[in-house]
Amino acid sequence: MAIFSKTCEYAIRAVFYIAHTSNKGHKTGIKDIAAGIDSPELYLAKILQNLSKQGIISSSKGPNGGFYIQESSLTKPLSDIVEAVDGNGLFYGCALGLSQCSEVNPCPLHHQFKSIRDQIHQVLRQTTIGEFNEELINGLFSLKK
Amino acid sequence: MAIFSKTCEYAIRAVFYIAHTSNKGHKTGIKDIAAGIDSPELYLAKILQNLSKQGIISSSKGPNGGFYIQESSLTKPLSDIVEAVDGNGLFYGCALGLSQCSEVNPCPLHHQFKSIRDQIHQVLRQTTIGEFNEELINGLFSLKK
DNA sequence: TTTATAAAGGACAAAAATATCTTTTATTAG
DNA sequence: CTAATAAAAGATATTTTTGTCCTTTATAAA
Ligand code: FES
Ligand code: FES
Numbered sequence: 203m204a205i206f207s208k209t210c211e212y213a214i215r216a217v218f219y220i221a222h223t224s225n226k227g228h229k230t231g232i233k234d235i236a237a238g239i240d241s242p243e244l245y246l247a248k249i250l251q252n253l254s255k256q257g258i259i260s261s262s263k264g265p266n267g268g269f270y271i272q273e274s275s276l277t278k279p280l281s282d283i284v285e286a287v288d289g290n291g292l293f294y295g296c297a298l299g300l301s302q303c304s305e306v307n308p309c310p311l312h313h314q315f316k317s318i319r320d321q322i323h324q325v326l327r328q329t330t331i332g333e334f335n336e337e338l339i340n341g342l343f344s345l346k347k
Numbered sequence: 348m349a350i351f352s353k354t355c356e357y358a359i360r361a362v363f364y365i366a367h368t369s370n371k372g373h374k375t376g377i378k379d380i381a382a383g384i385d386s387p388e389l390y391l392a393k394i395l396q397n398l399s400k401q402g403i404i405s406s407s408k409g410p411n412g413g414f415y416i417q418e419s420s421l422t423k424p425l426s427d428i429v430e431a432v433d434g435n436g437l438f439y440g441c442a443l444g445l446s447q448c449s450e451v452n453p454c455p456l457h458h459q460f461k462s463i464r465d466q467i468h469q470v471l472r473q474t475t476i477g478e479f480n481e482e483l484i485n486g487l488f489s490l491k492k
Numbered sequence: 493t494t495t496a497t498a499a500a501g502g503a504c505a506a507a508a509a510t511a512t513c514t515t516t517t518a519t520t521a522g
Numbered sequence: 523c524t525a526a527t528a529a530a531a532g533a534t535a536t537t538t539t540t541g542t543c544c545t546t547t548a549t550a551a552a
Contacts, residue, residue, distance in 0.1 A: 203352050203433040204440050205460070208540070210348065211444035218455055231498070245541045251500060264549025265497045280456075288348040295349050299356035301492045310363055310479040310488040311425075314470045315350070318463065325459045334455040343455045347446045353510070376528070390511045396530060409519030410527045495552080505542070512535070520527080 205322075210287040213249050215239040215345045217283055220259055221271050221331050222338040229261075229268030240347040249287070256286045258331075276332025284326055293323040350467075355432040358394050360384040360490045362428055365404055366416050366476050367483040374406075374413030385492040394432070401431045403476075421477025429471055438468040 204211070219238045223230045232250065236243035250269055254261045258278065261269045284292065296303035297315035305312075337343045349356070364383045368375045377395065381388035395414055399406045403423065406414045429437065441448035442460035450457075482488045 203350075203355070204436050204444060205348075205350070205442050205464075206444075207348050208444060211442075214456075215443050215454075229498095233498095242541055244543075247499075248501095248541090254499085261499060262549075263497080263499045263547070265551060267498050267549070269499085291349050297350050297356075298360050298490070299349060299351075299353060299492075300489060307489045309360075309490065310482070311359075311470075311474070312488075314474065318467055318470065319350075321466070322463055325456075325463065329456070329459065337455070343457075344445060344452045345443070345454065347444075374528095378528095387511055389513075392529075393511090393531095399529085406529060407519075408517075408527080408529045410521060412519070412528050414529085493552100495550100497550080498548090500547070501545085503542100503544080506540080508537100508539070510535100510537070512533100514533080515531080517530070518528090520525100522523100522525080 205292070206284065207288050209249055210284060212239065212241045212246055213253060213283050213287050214280060216241070216246060216250060217253065217259060217271070217331055218334060218338060219345055220269050221276060222335040224270040227270070229266065229270045231268040235269065239345045253283070253286060258282055258286060271331065276335075277330050279327045280329045280331065281323065281326035283331075293319055350437070351429065352433050354394055355429060357384065357386045357391055358398060358428050358432050359425060361386070361391060361395060362398065362404060362416070362476055363479060363483060364490055365414050366421060367480040369415040372415070374411065374415045376413040380414065384490045398428070398431060403427055403431060416476065421480075422475050424472045425474045425476065426468065426471035428476075438464055 206214070216235050216239055219235050220230055232243060232247050236246045250259065250261070253259045254269070258275065259269055259271050261267070294303060296309055297311045298309040300309050303312065334343055338345070351359070361380050361384055364380050365375055377388060377392050381391045395404065395406070398404045399414070403420065404414055404416050406412070439448060441454055442456045443454040445454050448457065479488055483490070
């Protein structure tokens with residue numbers, strides 16, 4: 203088990219990739235993105251369709267079309283992507299799968315994991331989509347397997 | 348997405364349940380455990396078979412048989428259960444699914460998530476199987492949905 | 493307007509996780 | 523020894539996740 207679903211991993215990596223390639227109105231095709239993040243092209247297409255519907259990224263059809271991110275969206279937090287794909291279980295769900303996480307009727311791990319979940323949430327809320335563009339351009343970070 | 352797989356959630360809850368019922372050599376049957384933690388009985392049976400093979404819990408067949416935990420095993424860390432069921436991806440895997448998490452070729456989220464993973468690992472290593480027995484007996488913690 | 497391009501959409505397929513069913517084996521009580 | 527009990531083992535079923543294929547729609551260039 204990983205922290206995020208595979209779908210969500212692809213989604214975040216793809217959004218980072220699109221963000222750092224989409225300056226001055228440049229659009230990136232699915233083939234390029236899939237190659238850039240080492241993911242199955244057709245599956246990624248579905249994921250990006252979803253993110254596009256949710257308004258996290260944008261797309262245009264036809265020649266010179268592709269996926270891109272509005273300047274204004276670069277400041278959106280990563281938690282938007284995670285919620286869109288994996289839901290908010292990671293932020294609010296009980297670590298042991300109880301139907302609701304509550305202070306009143308807590309599971310044994312409640313206290314320790316509440317703190318961990320809060321931290322995950324905070325990191326994802328304070329990290330933005332566009333935040334790593336420079337490092338990505340400079341090759342300091344990897345998005346490939 | 349939750350932190351642990353459903354299988355692992357059942358496993359941890361079941362082990363807690365067994366731990367707090369298994370004093371003075373008492374053994375607990377699968378029916379009792381499944382009811383006690385609100386889980387599908389036959390699926391849980393498979394999970395406990397596995398934990399038993401891995402030496403985390405013990406079992407005996409026949410009349411008055413059932414599952415129990417050796418006194419000495421009460422001090423085992425929860426990380427043993429998690430590793431047995433979900434593997435160590437949560438502790439060592441890359442948050443964005445890169446084939447290996449490395450300082451040399453890190454993903455953009457490496458630093459922040461390394462710290463989070465380490466904390467999860469630490470909590471699970473320092474929390475023991477038997478640690479909550481008293482609270483469980485006193486009904487301060489819940490293992491049921 | 494026609495053609496080429498690229499995403500959207502819907503159907504389908506494969507793999508993994510979750511769940512159930514049936515038979516076998518070990519153990520204990522009578 | 524026999525019968526009853528309870529876990530082990532193996533087979534099968536269902537659901538969810540992941541991945542692919544094929545057709546349609548929108549757009550732009552020629
Ligand atoms: S009740 Fe389990 S984490 Fe809060
Ligand atoms: S490389 Fe992604 S978490 Fe370390």
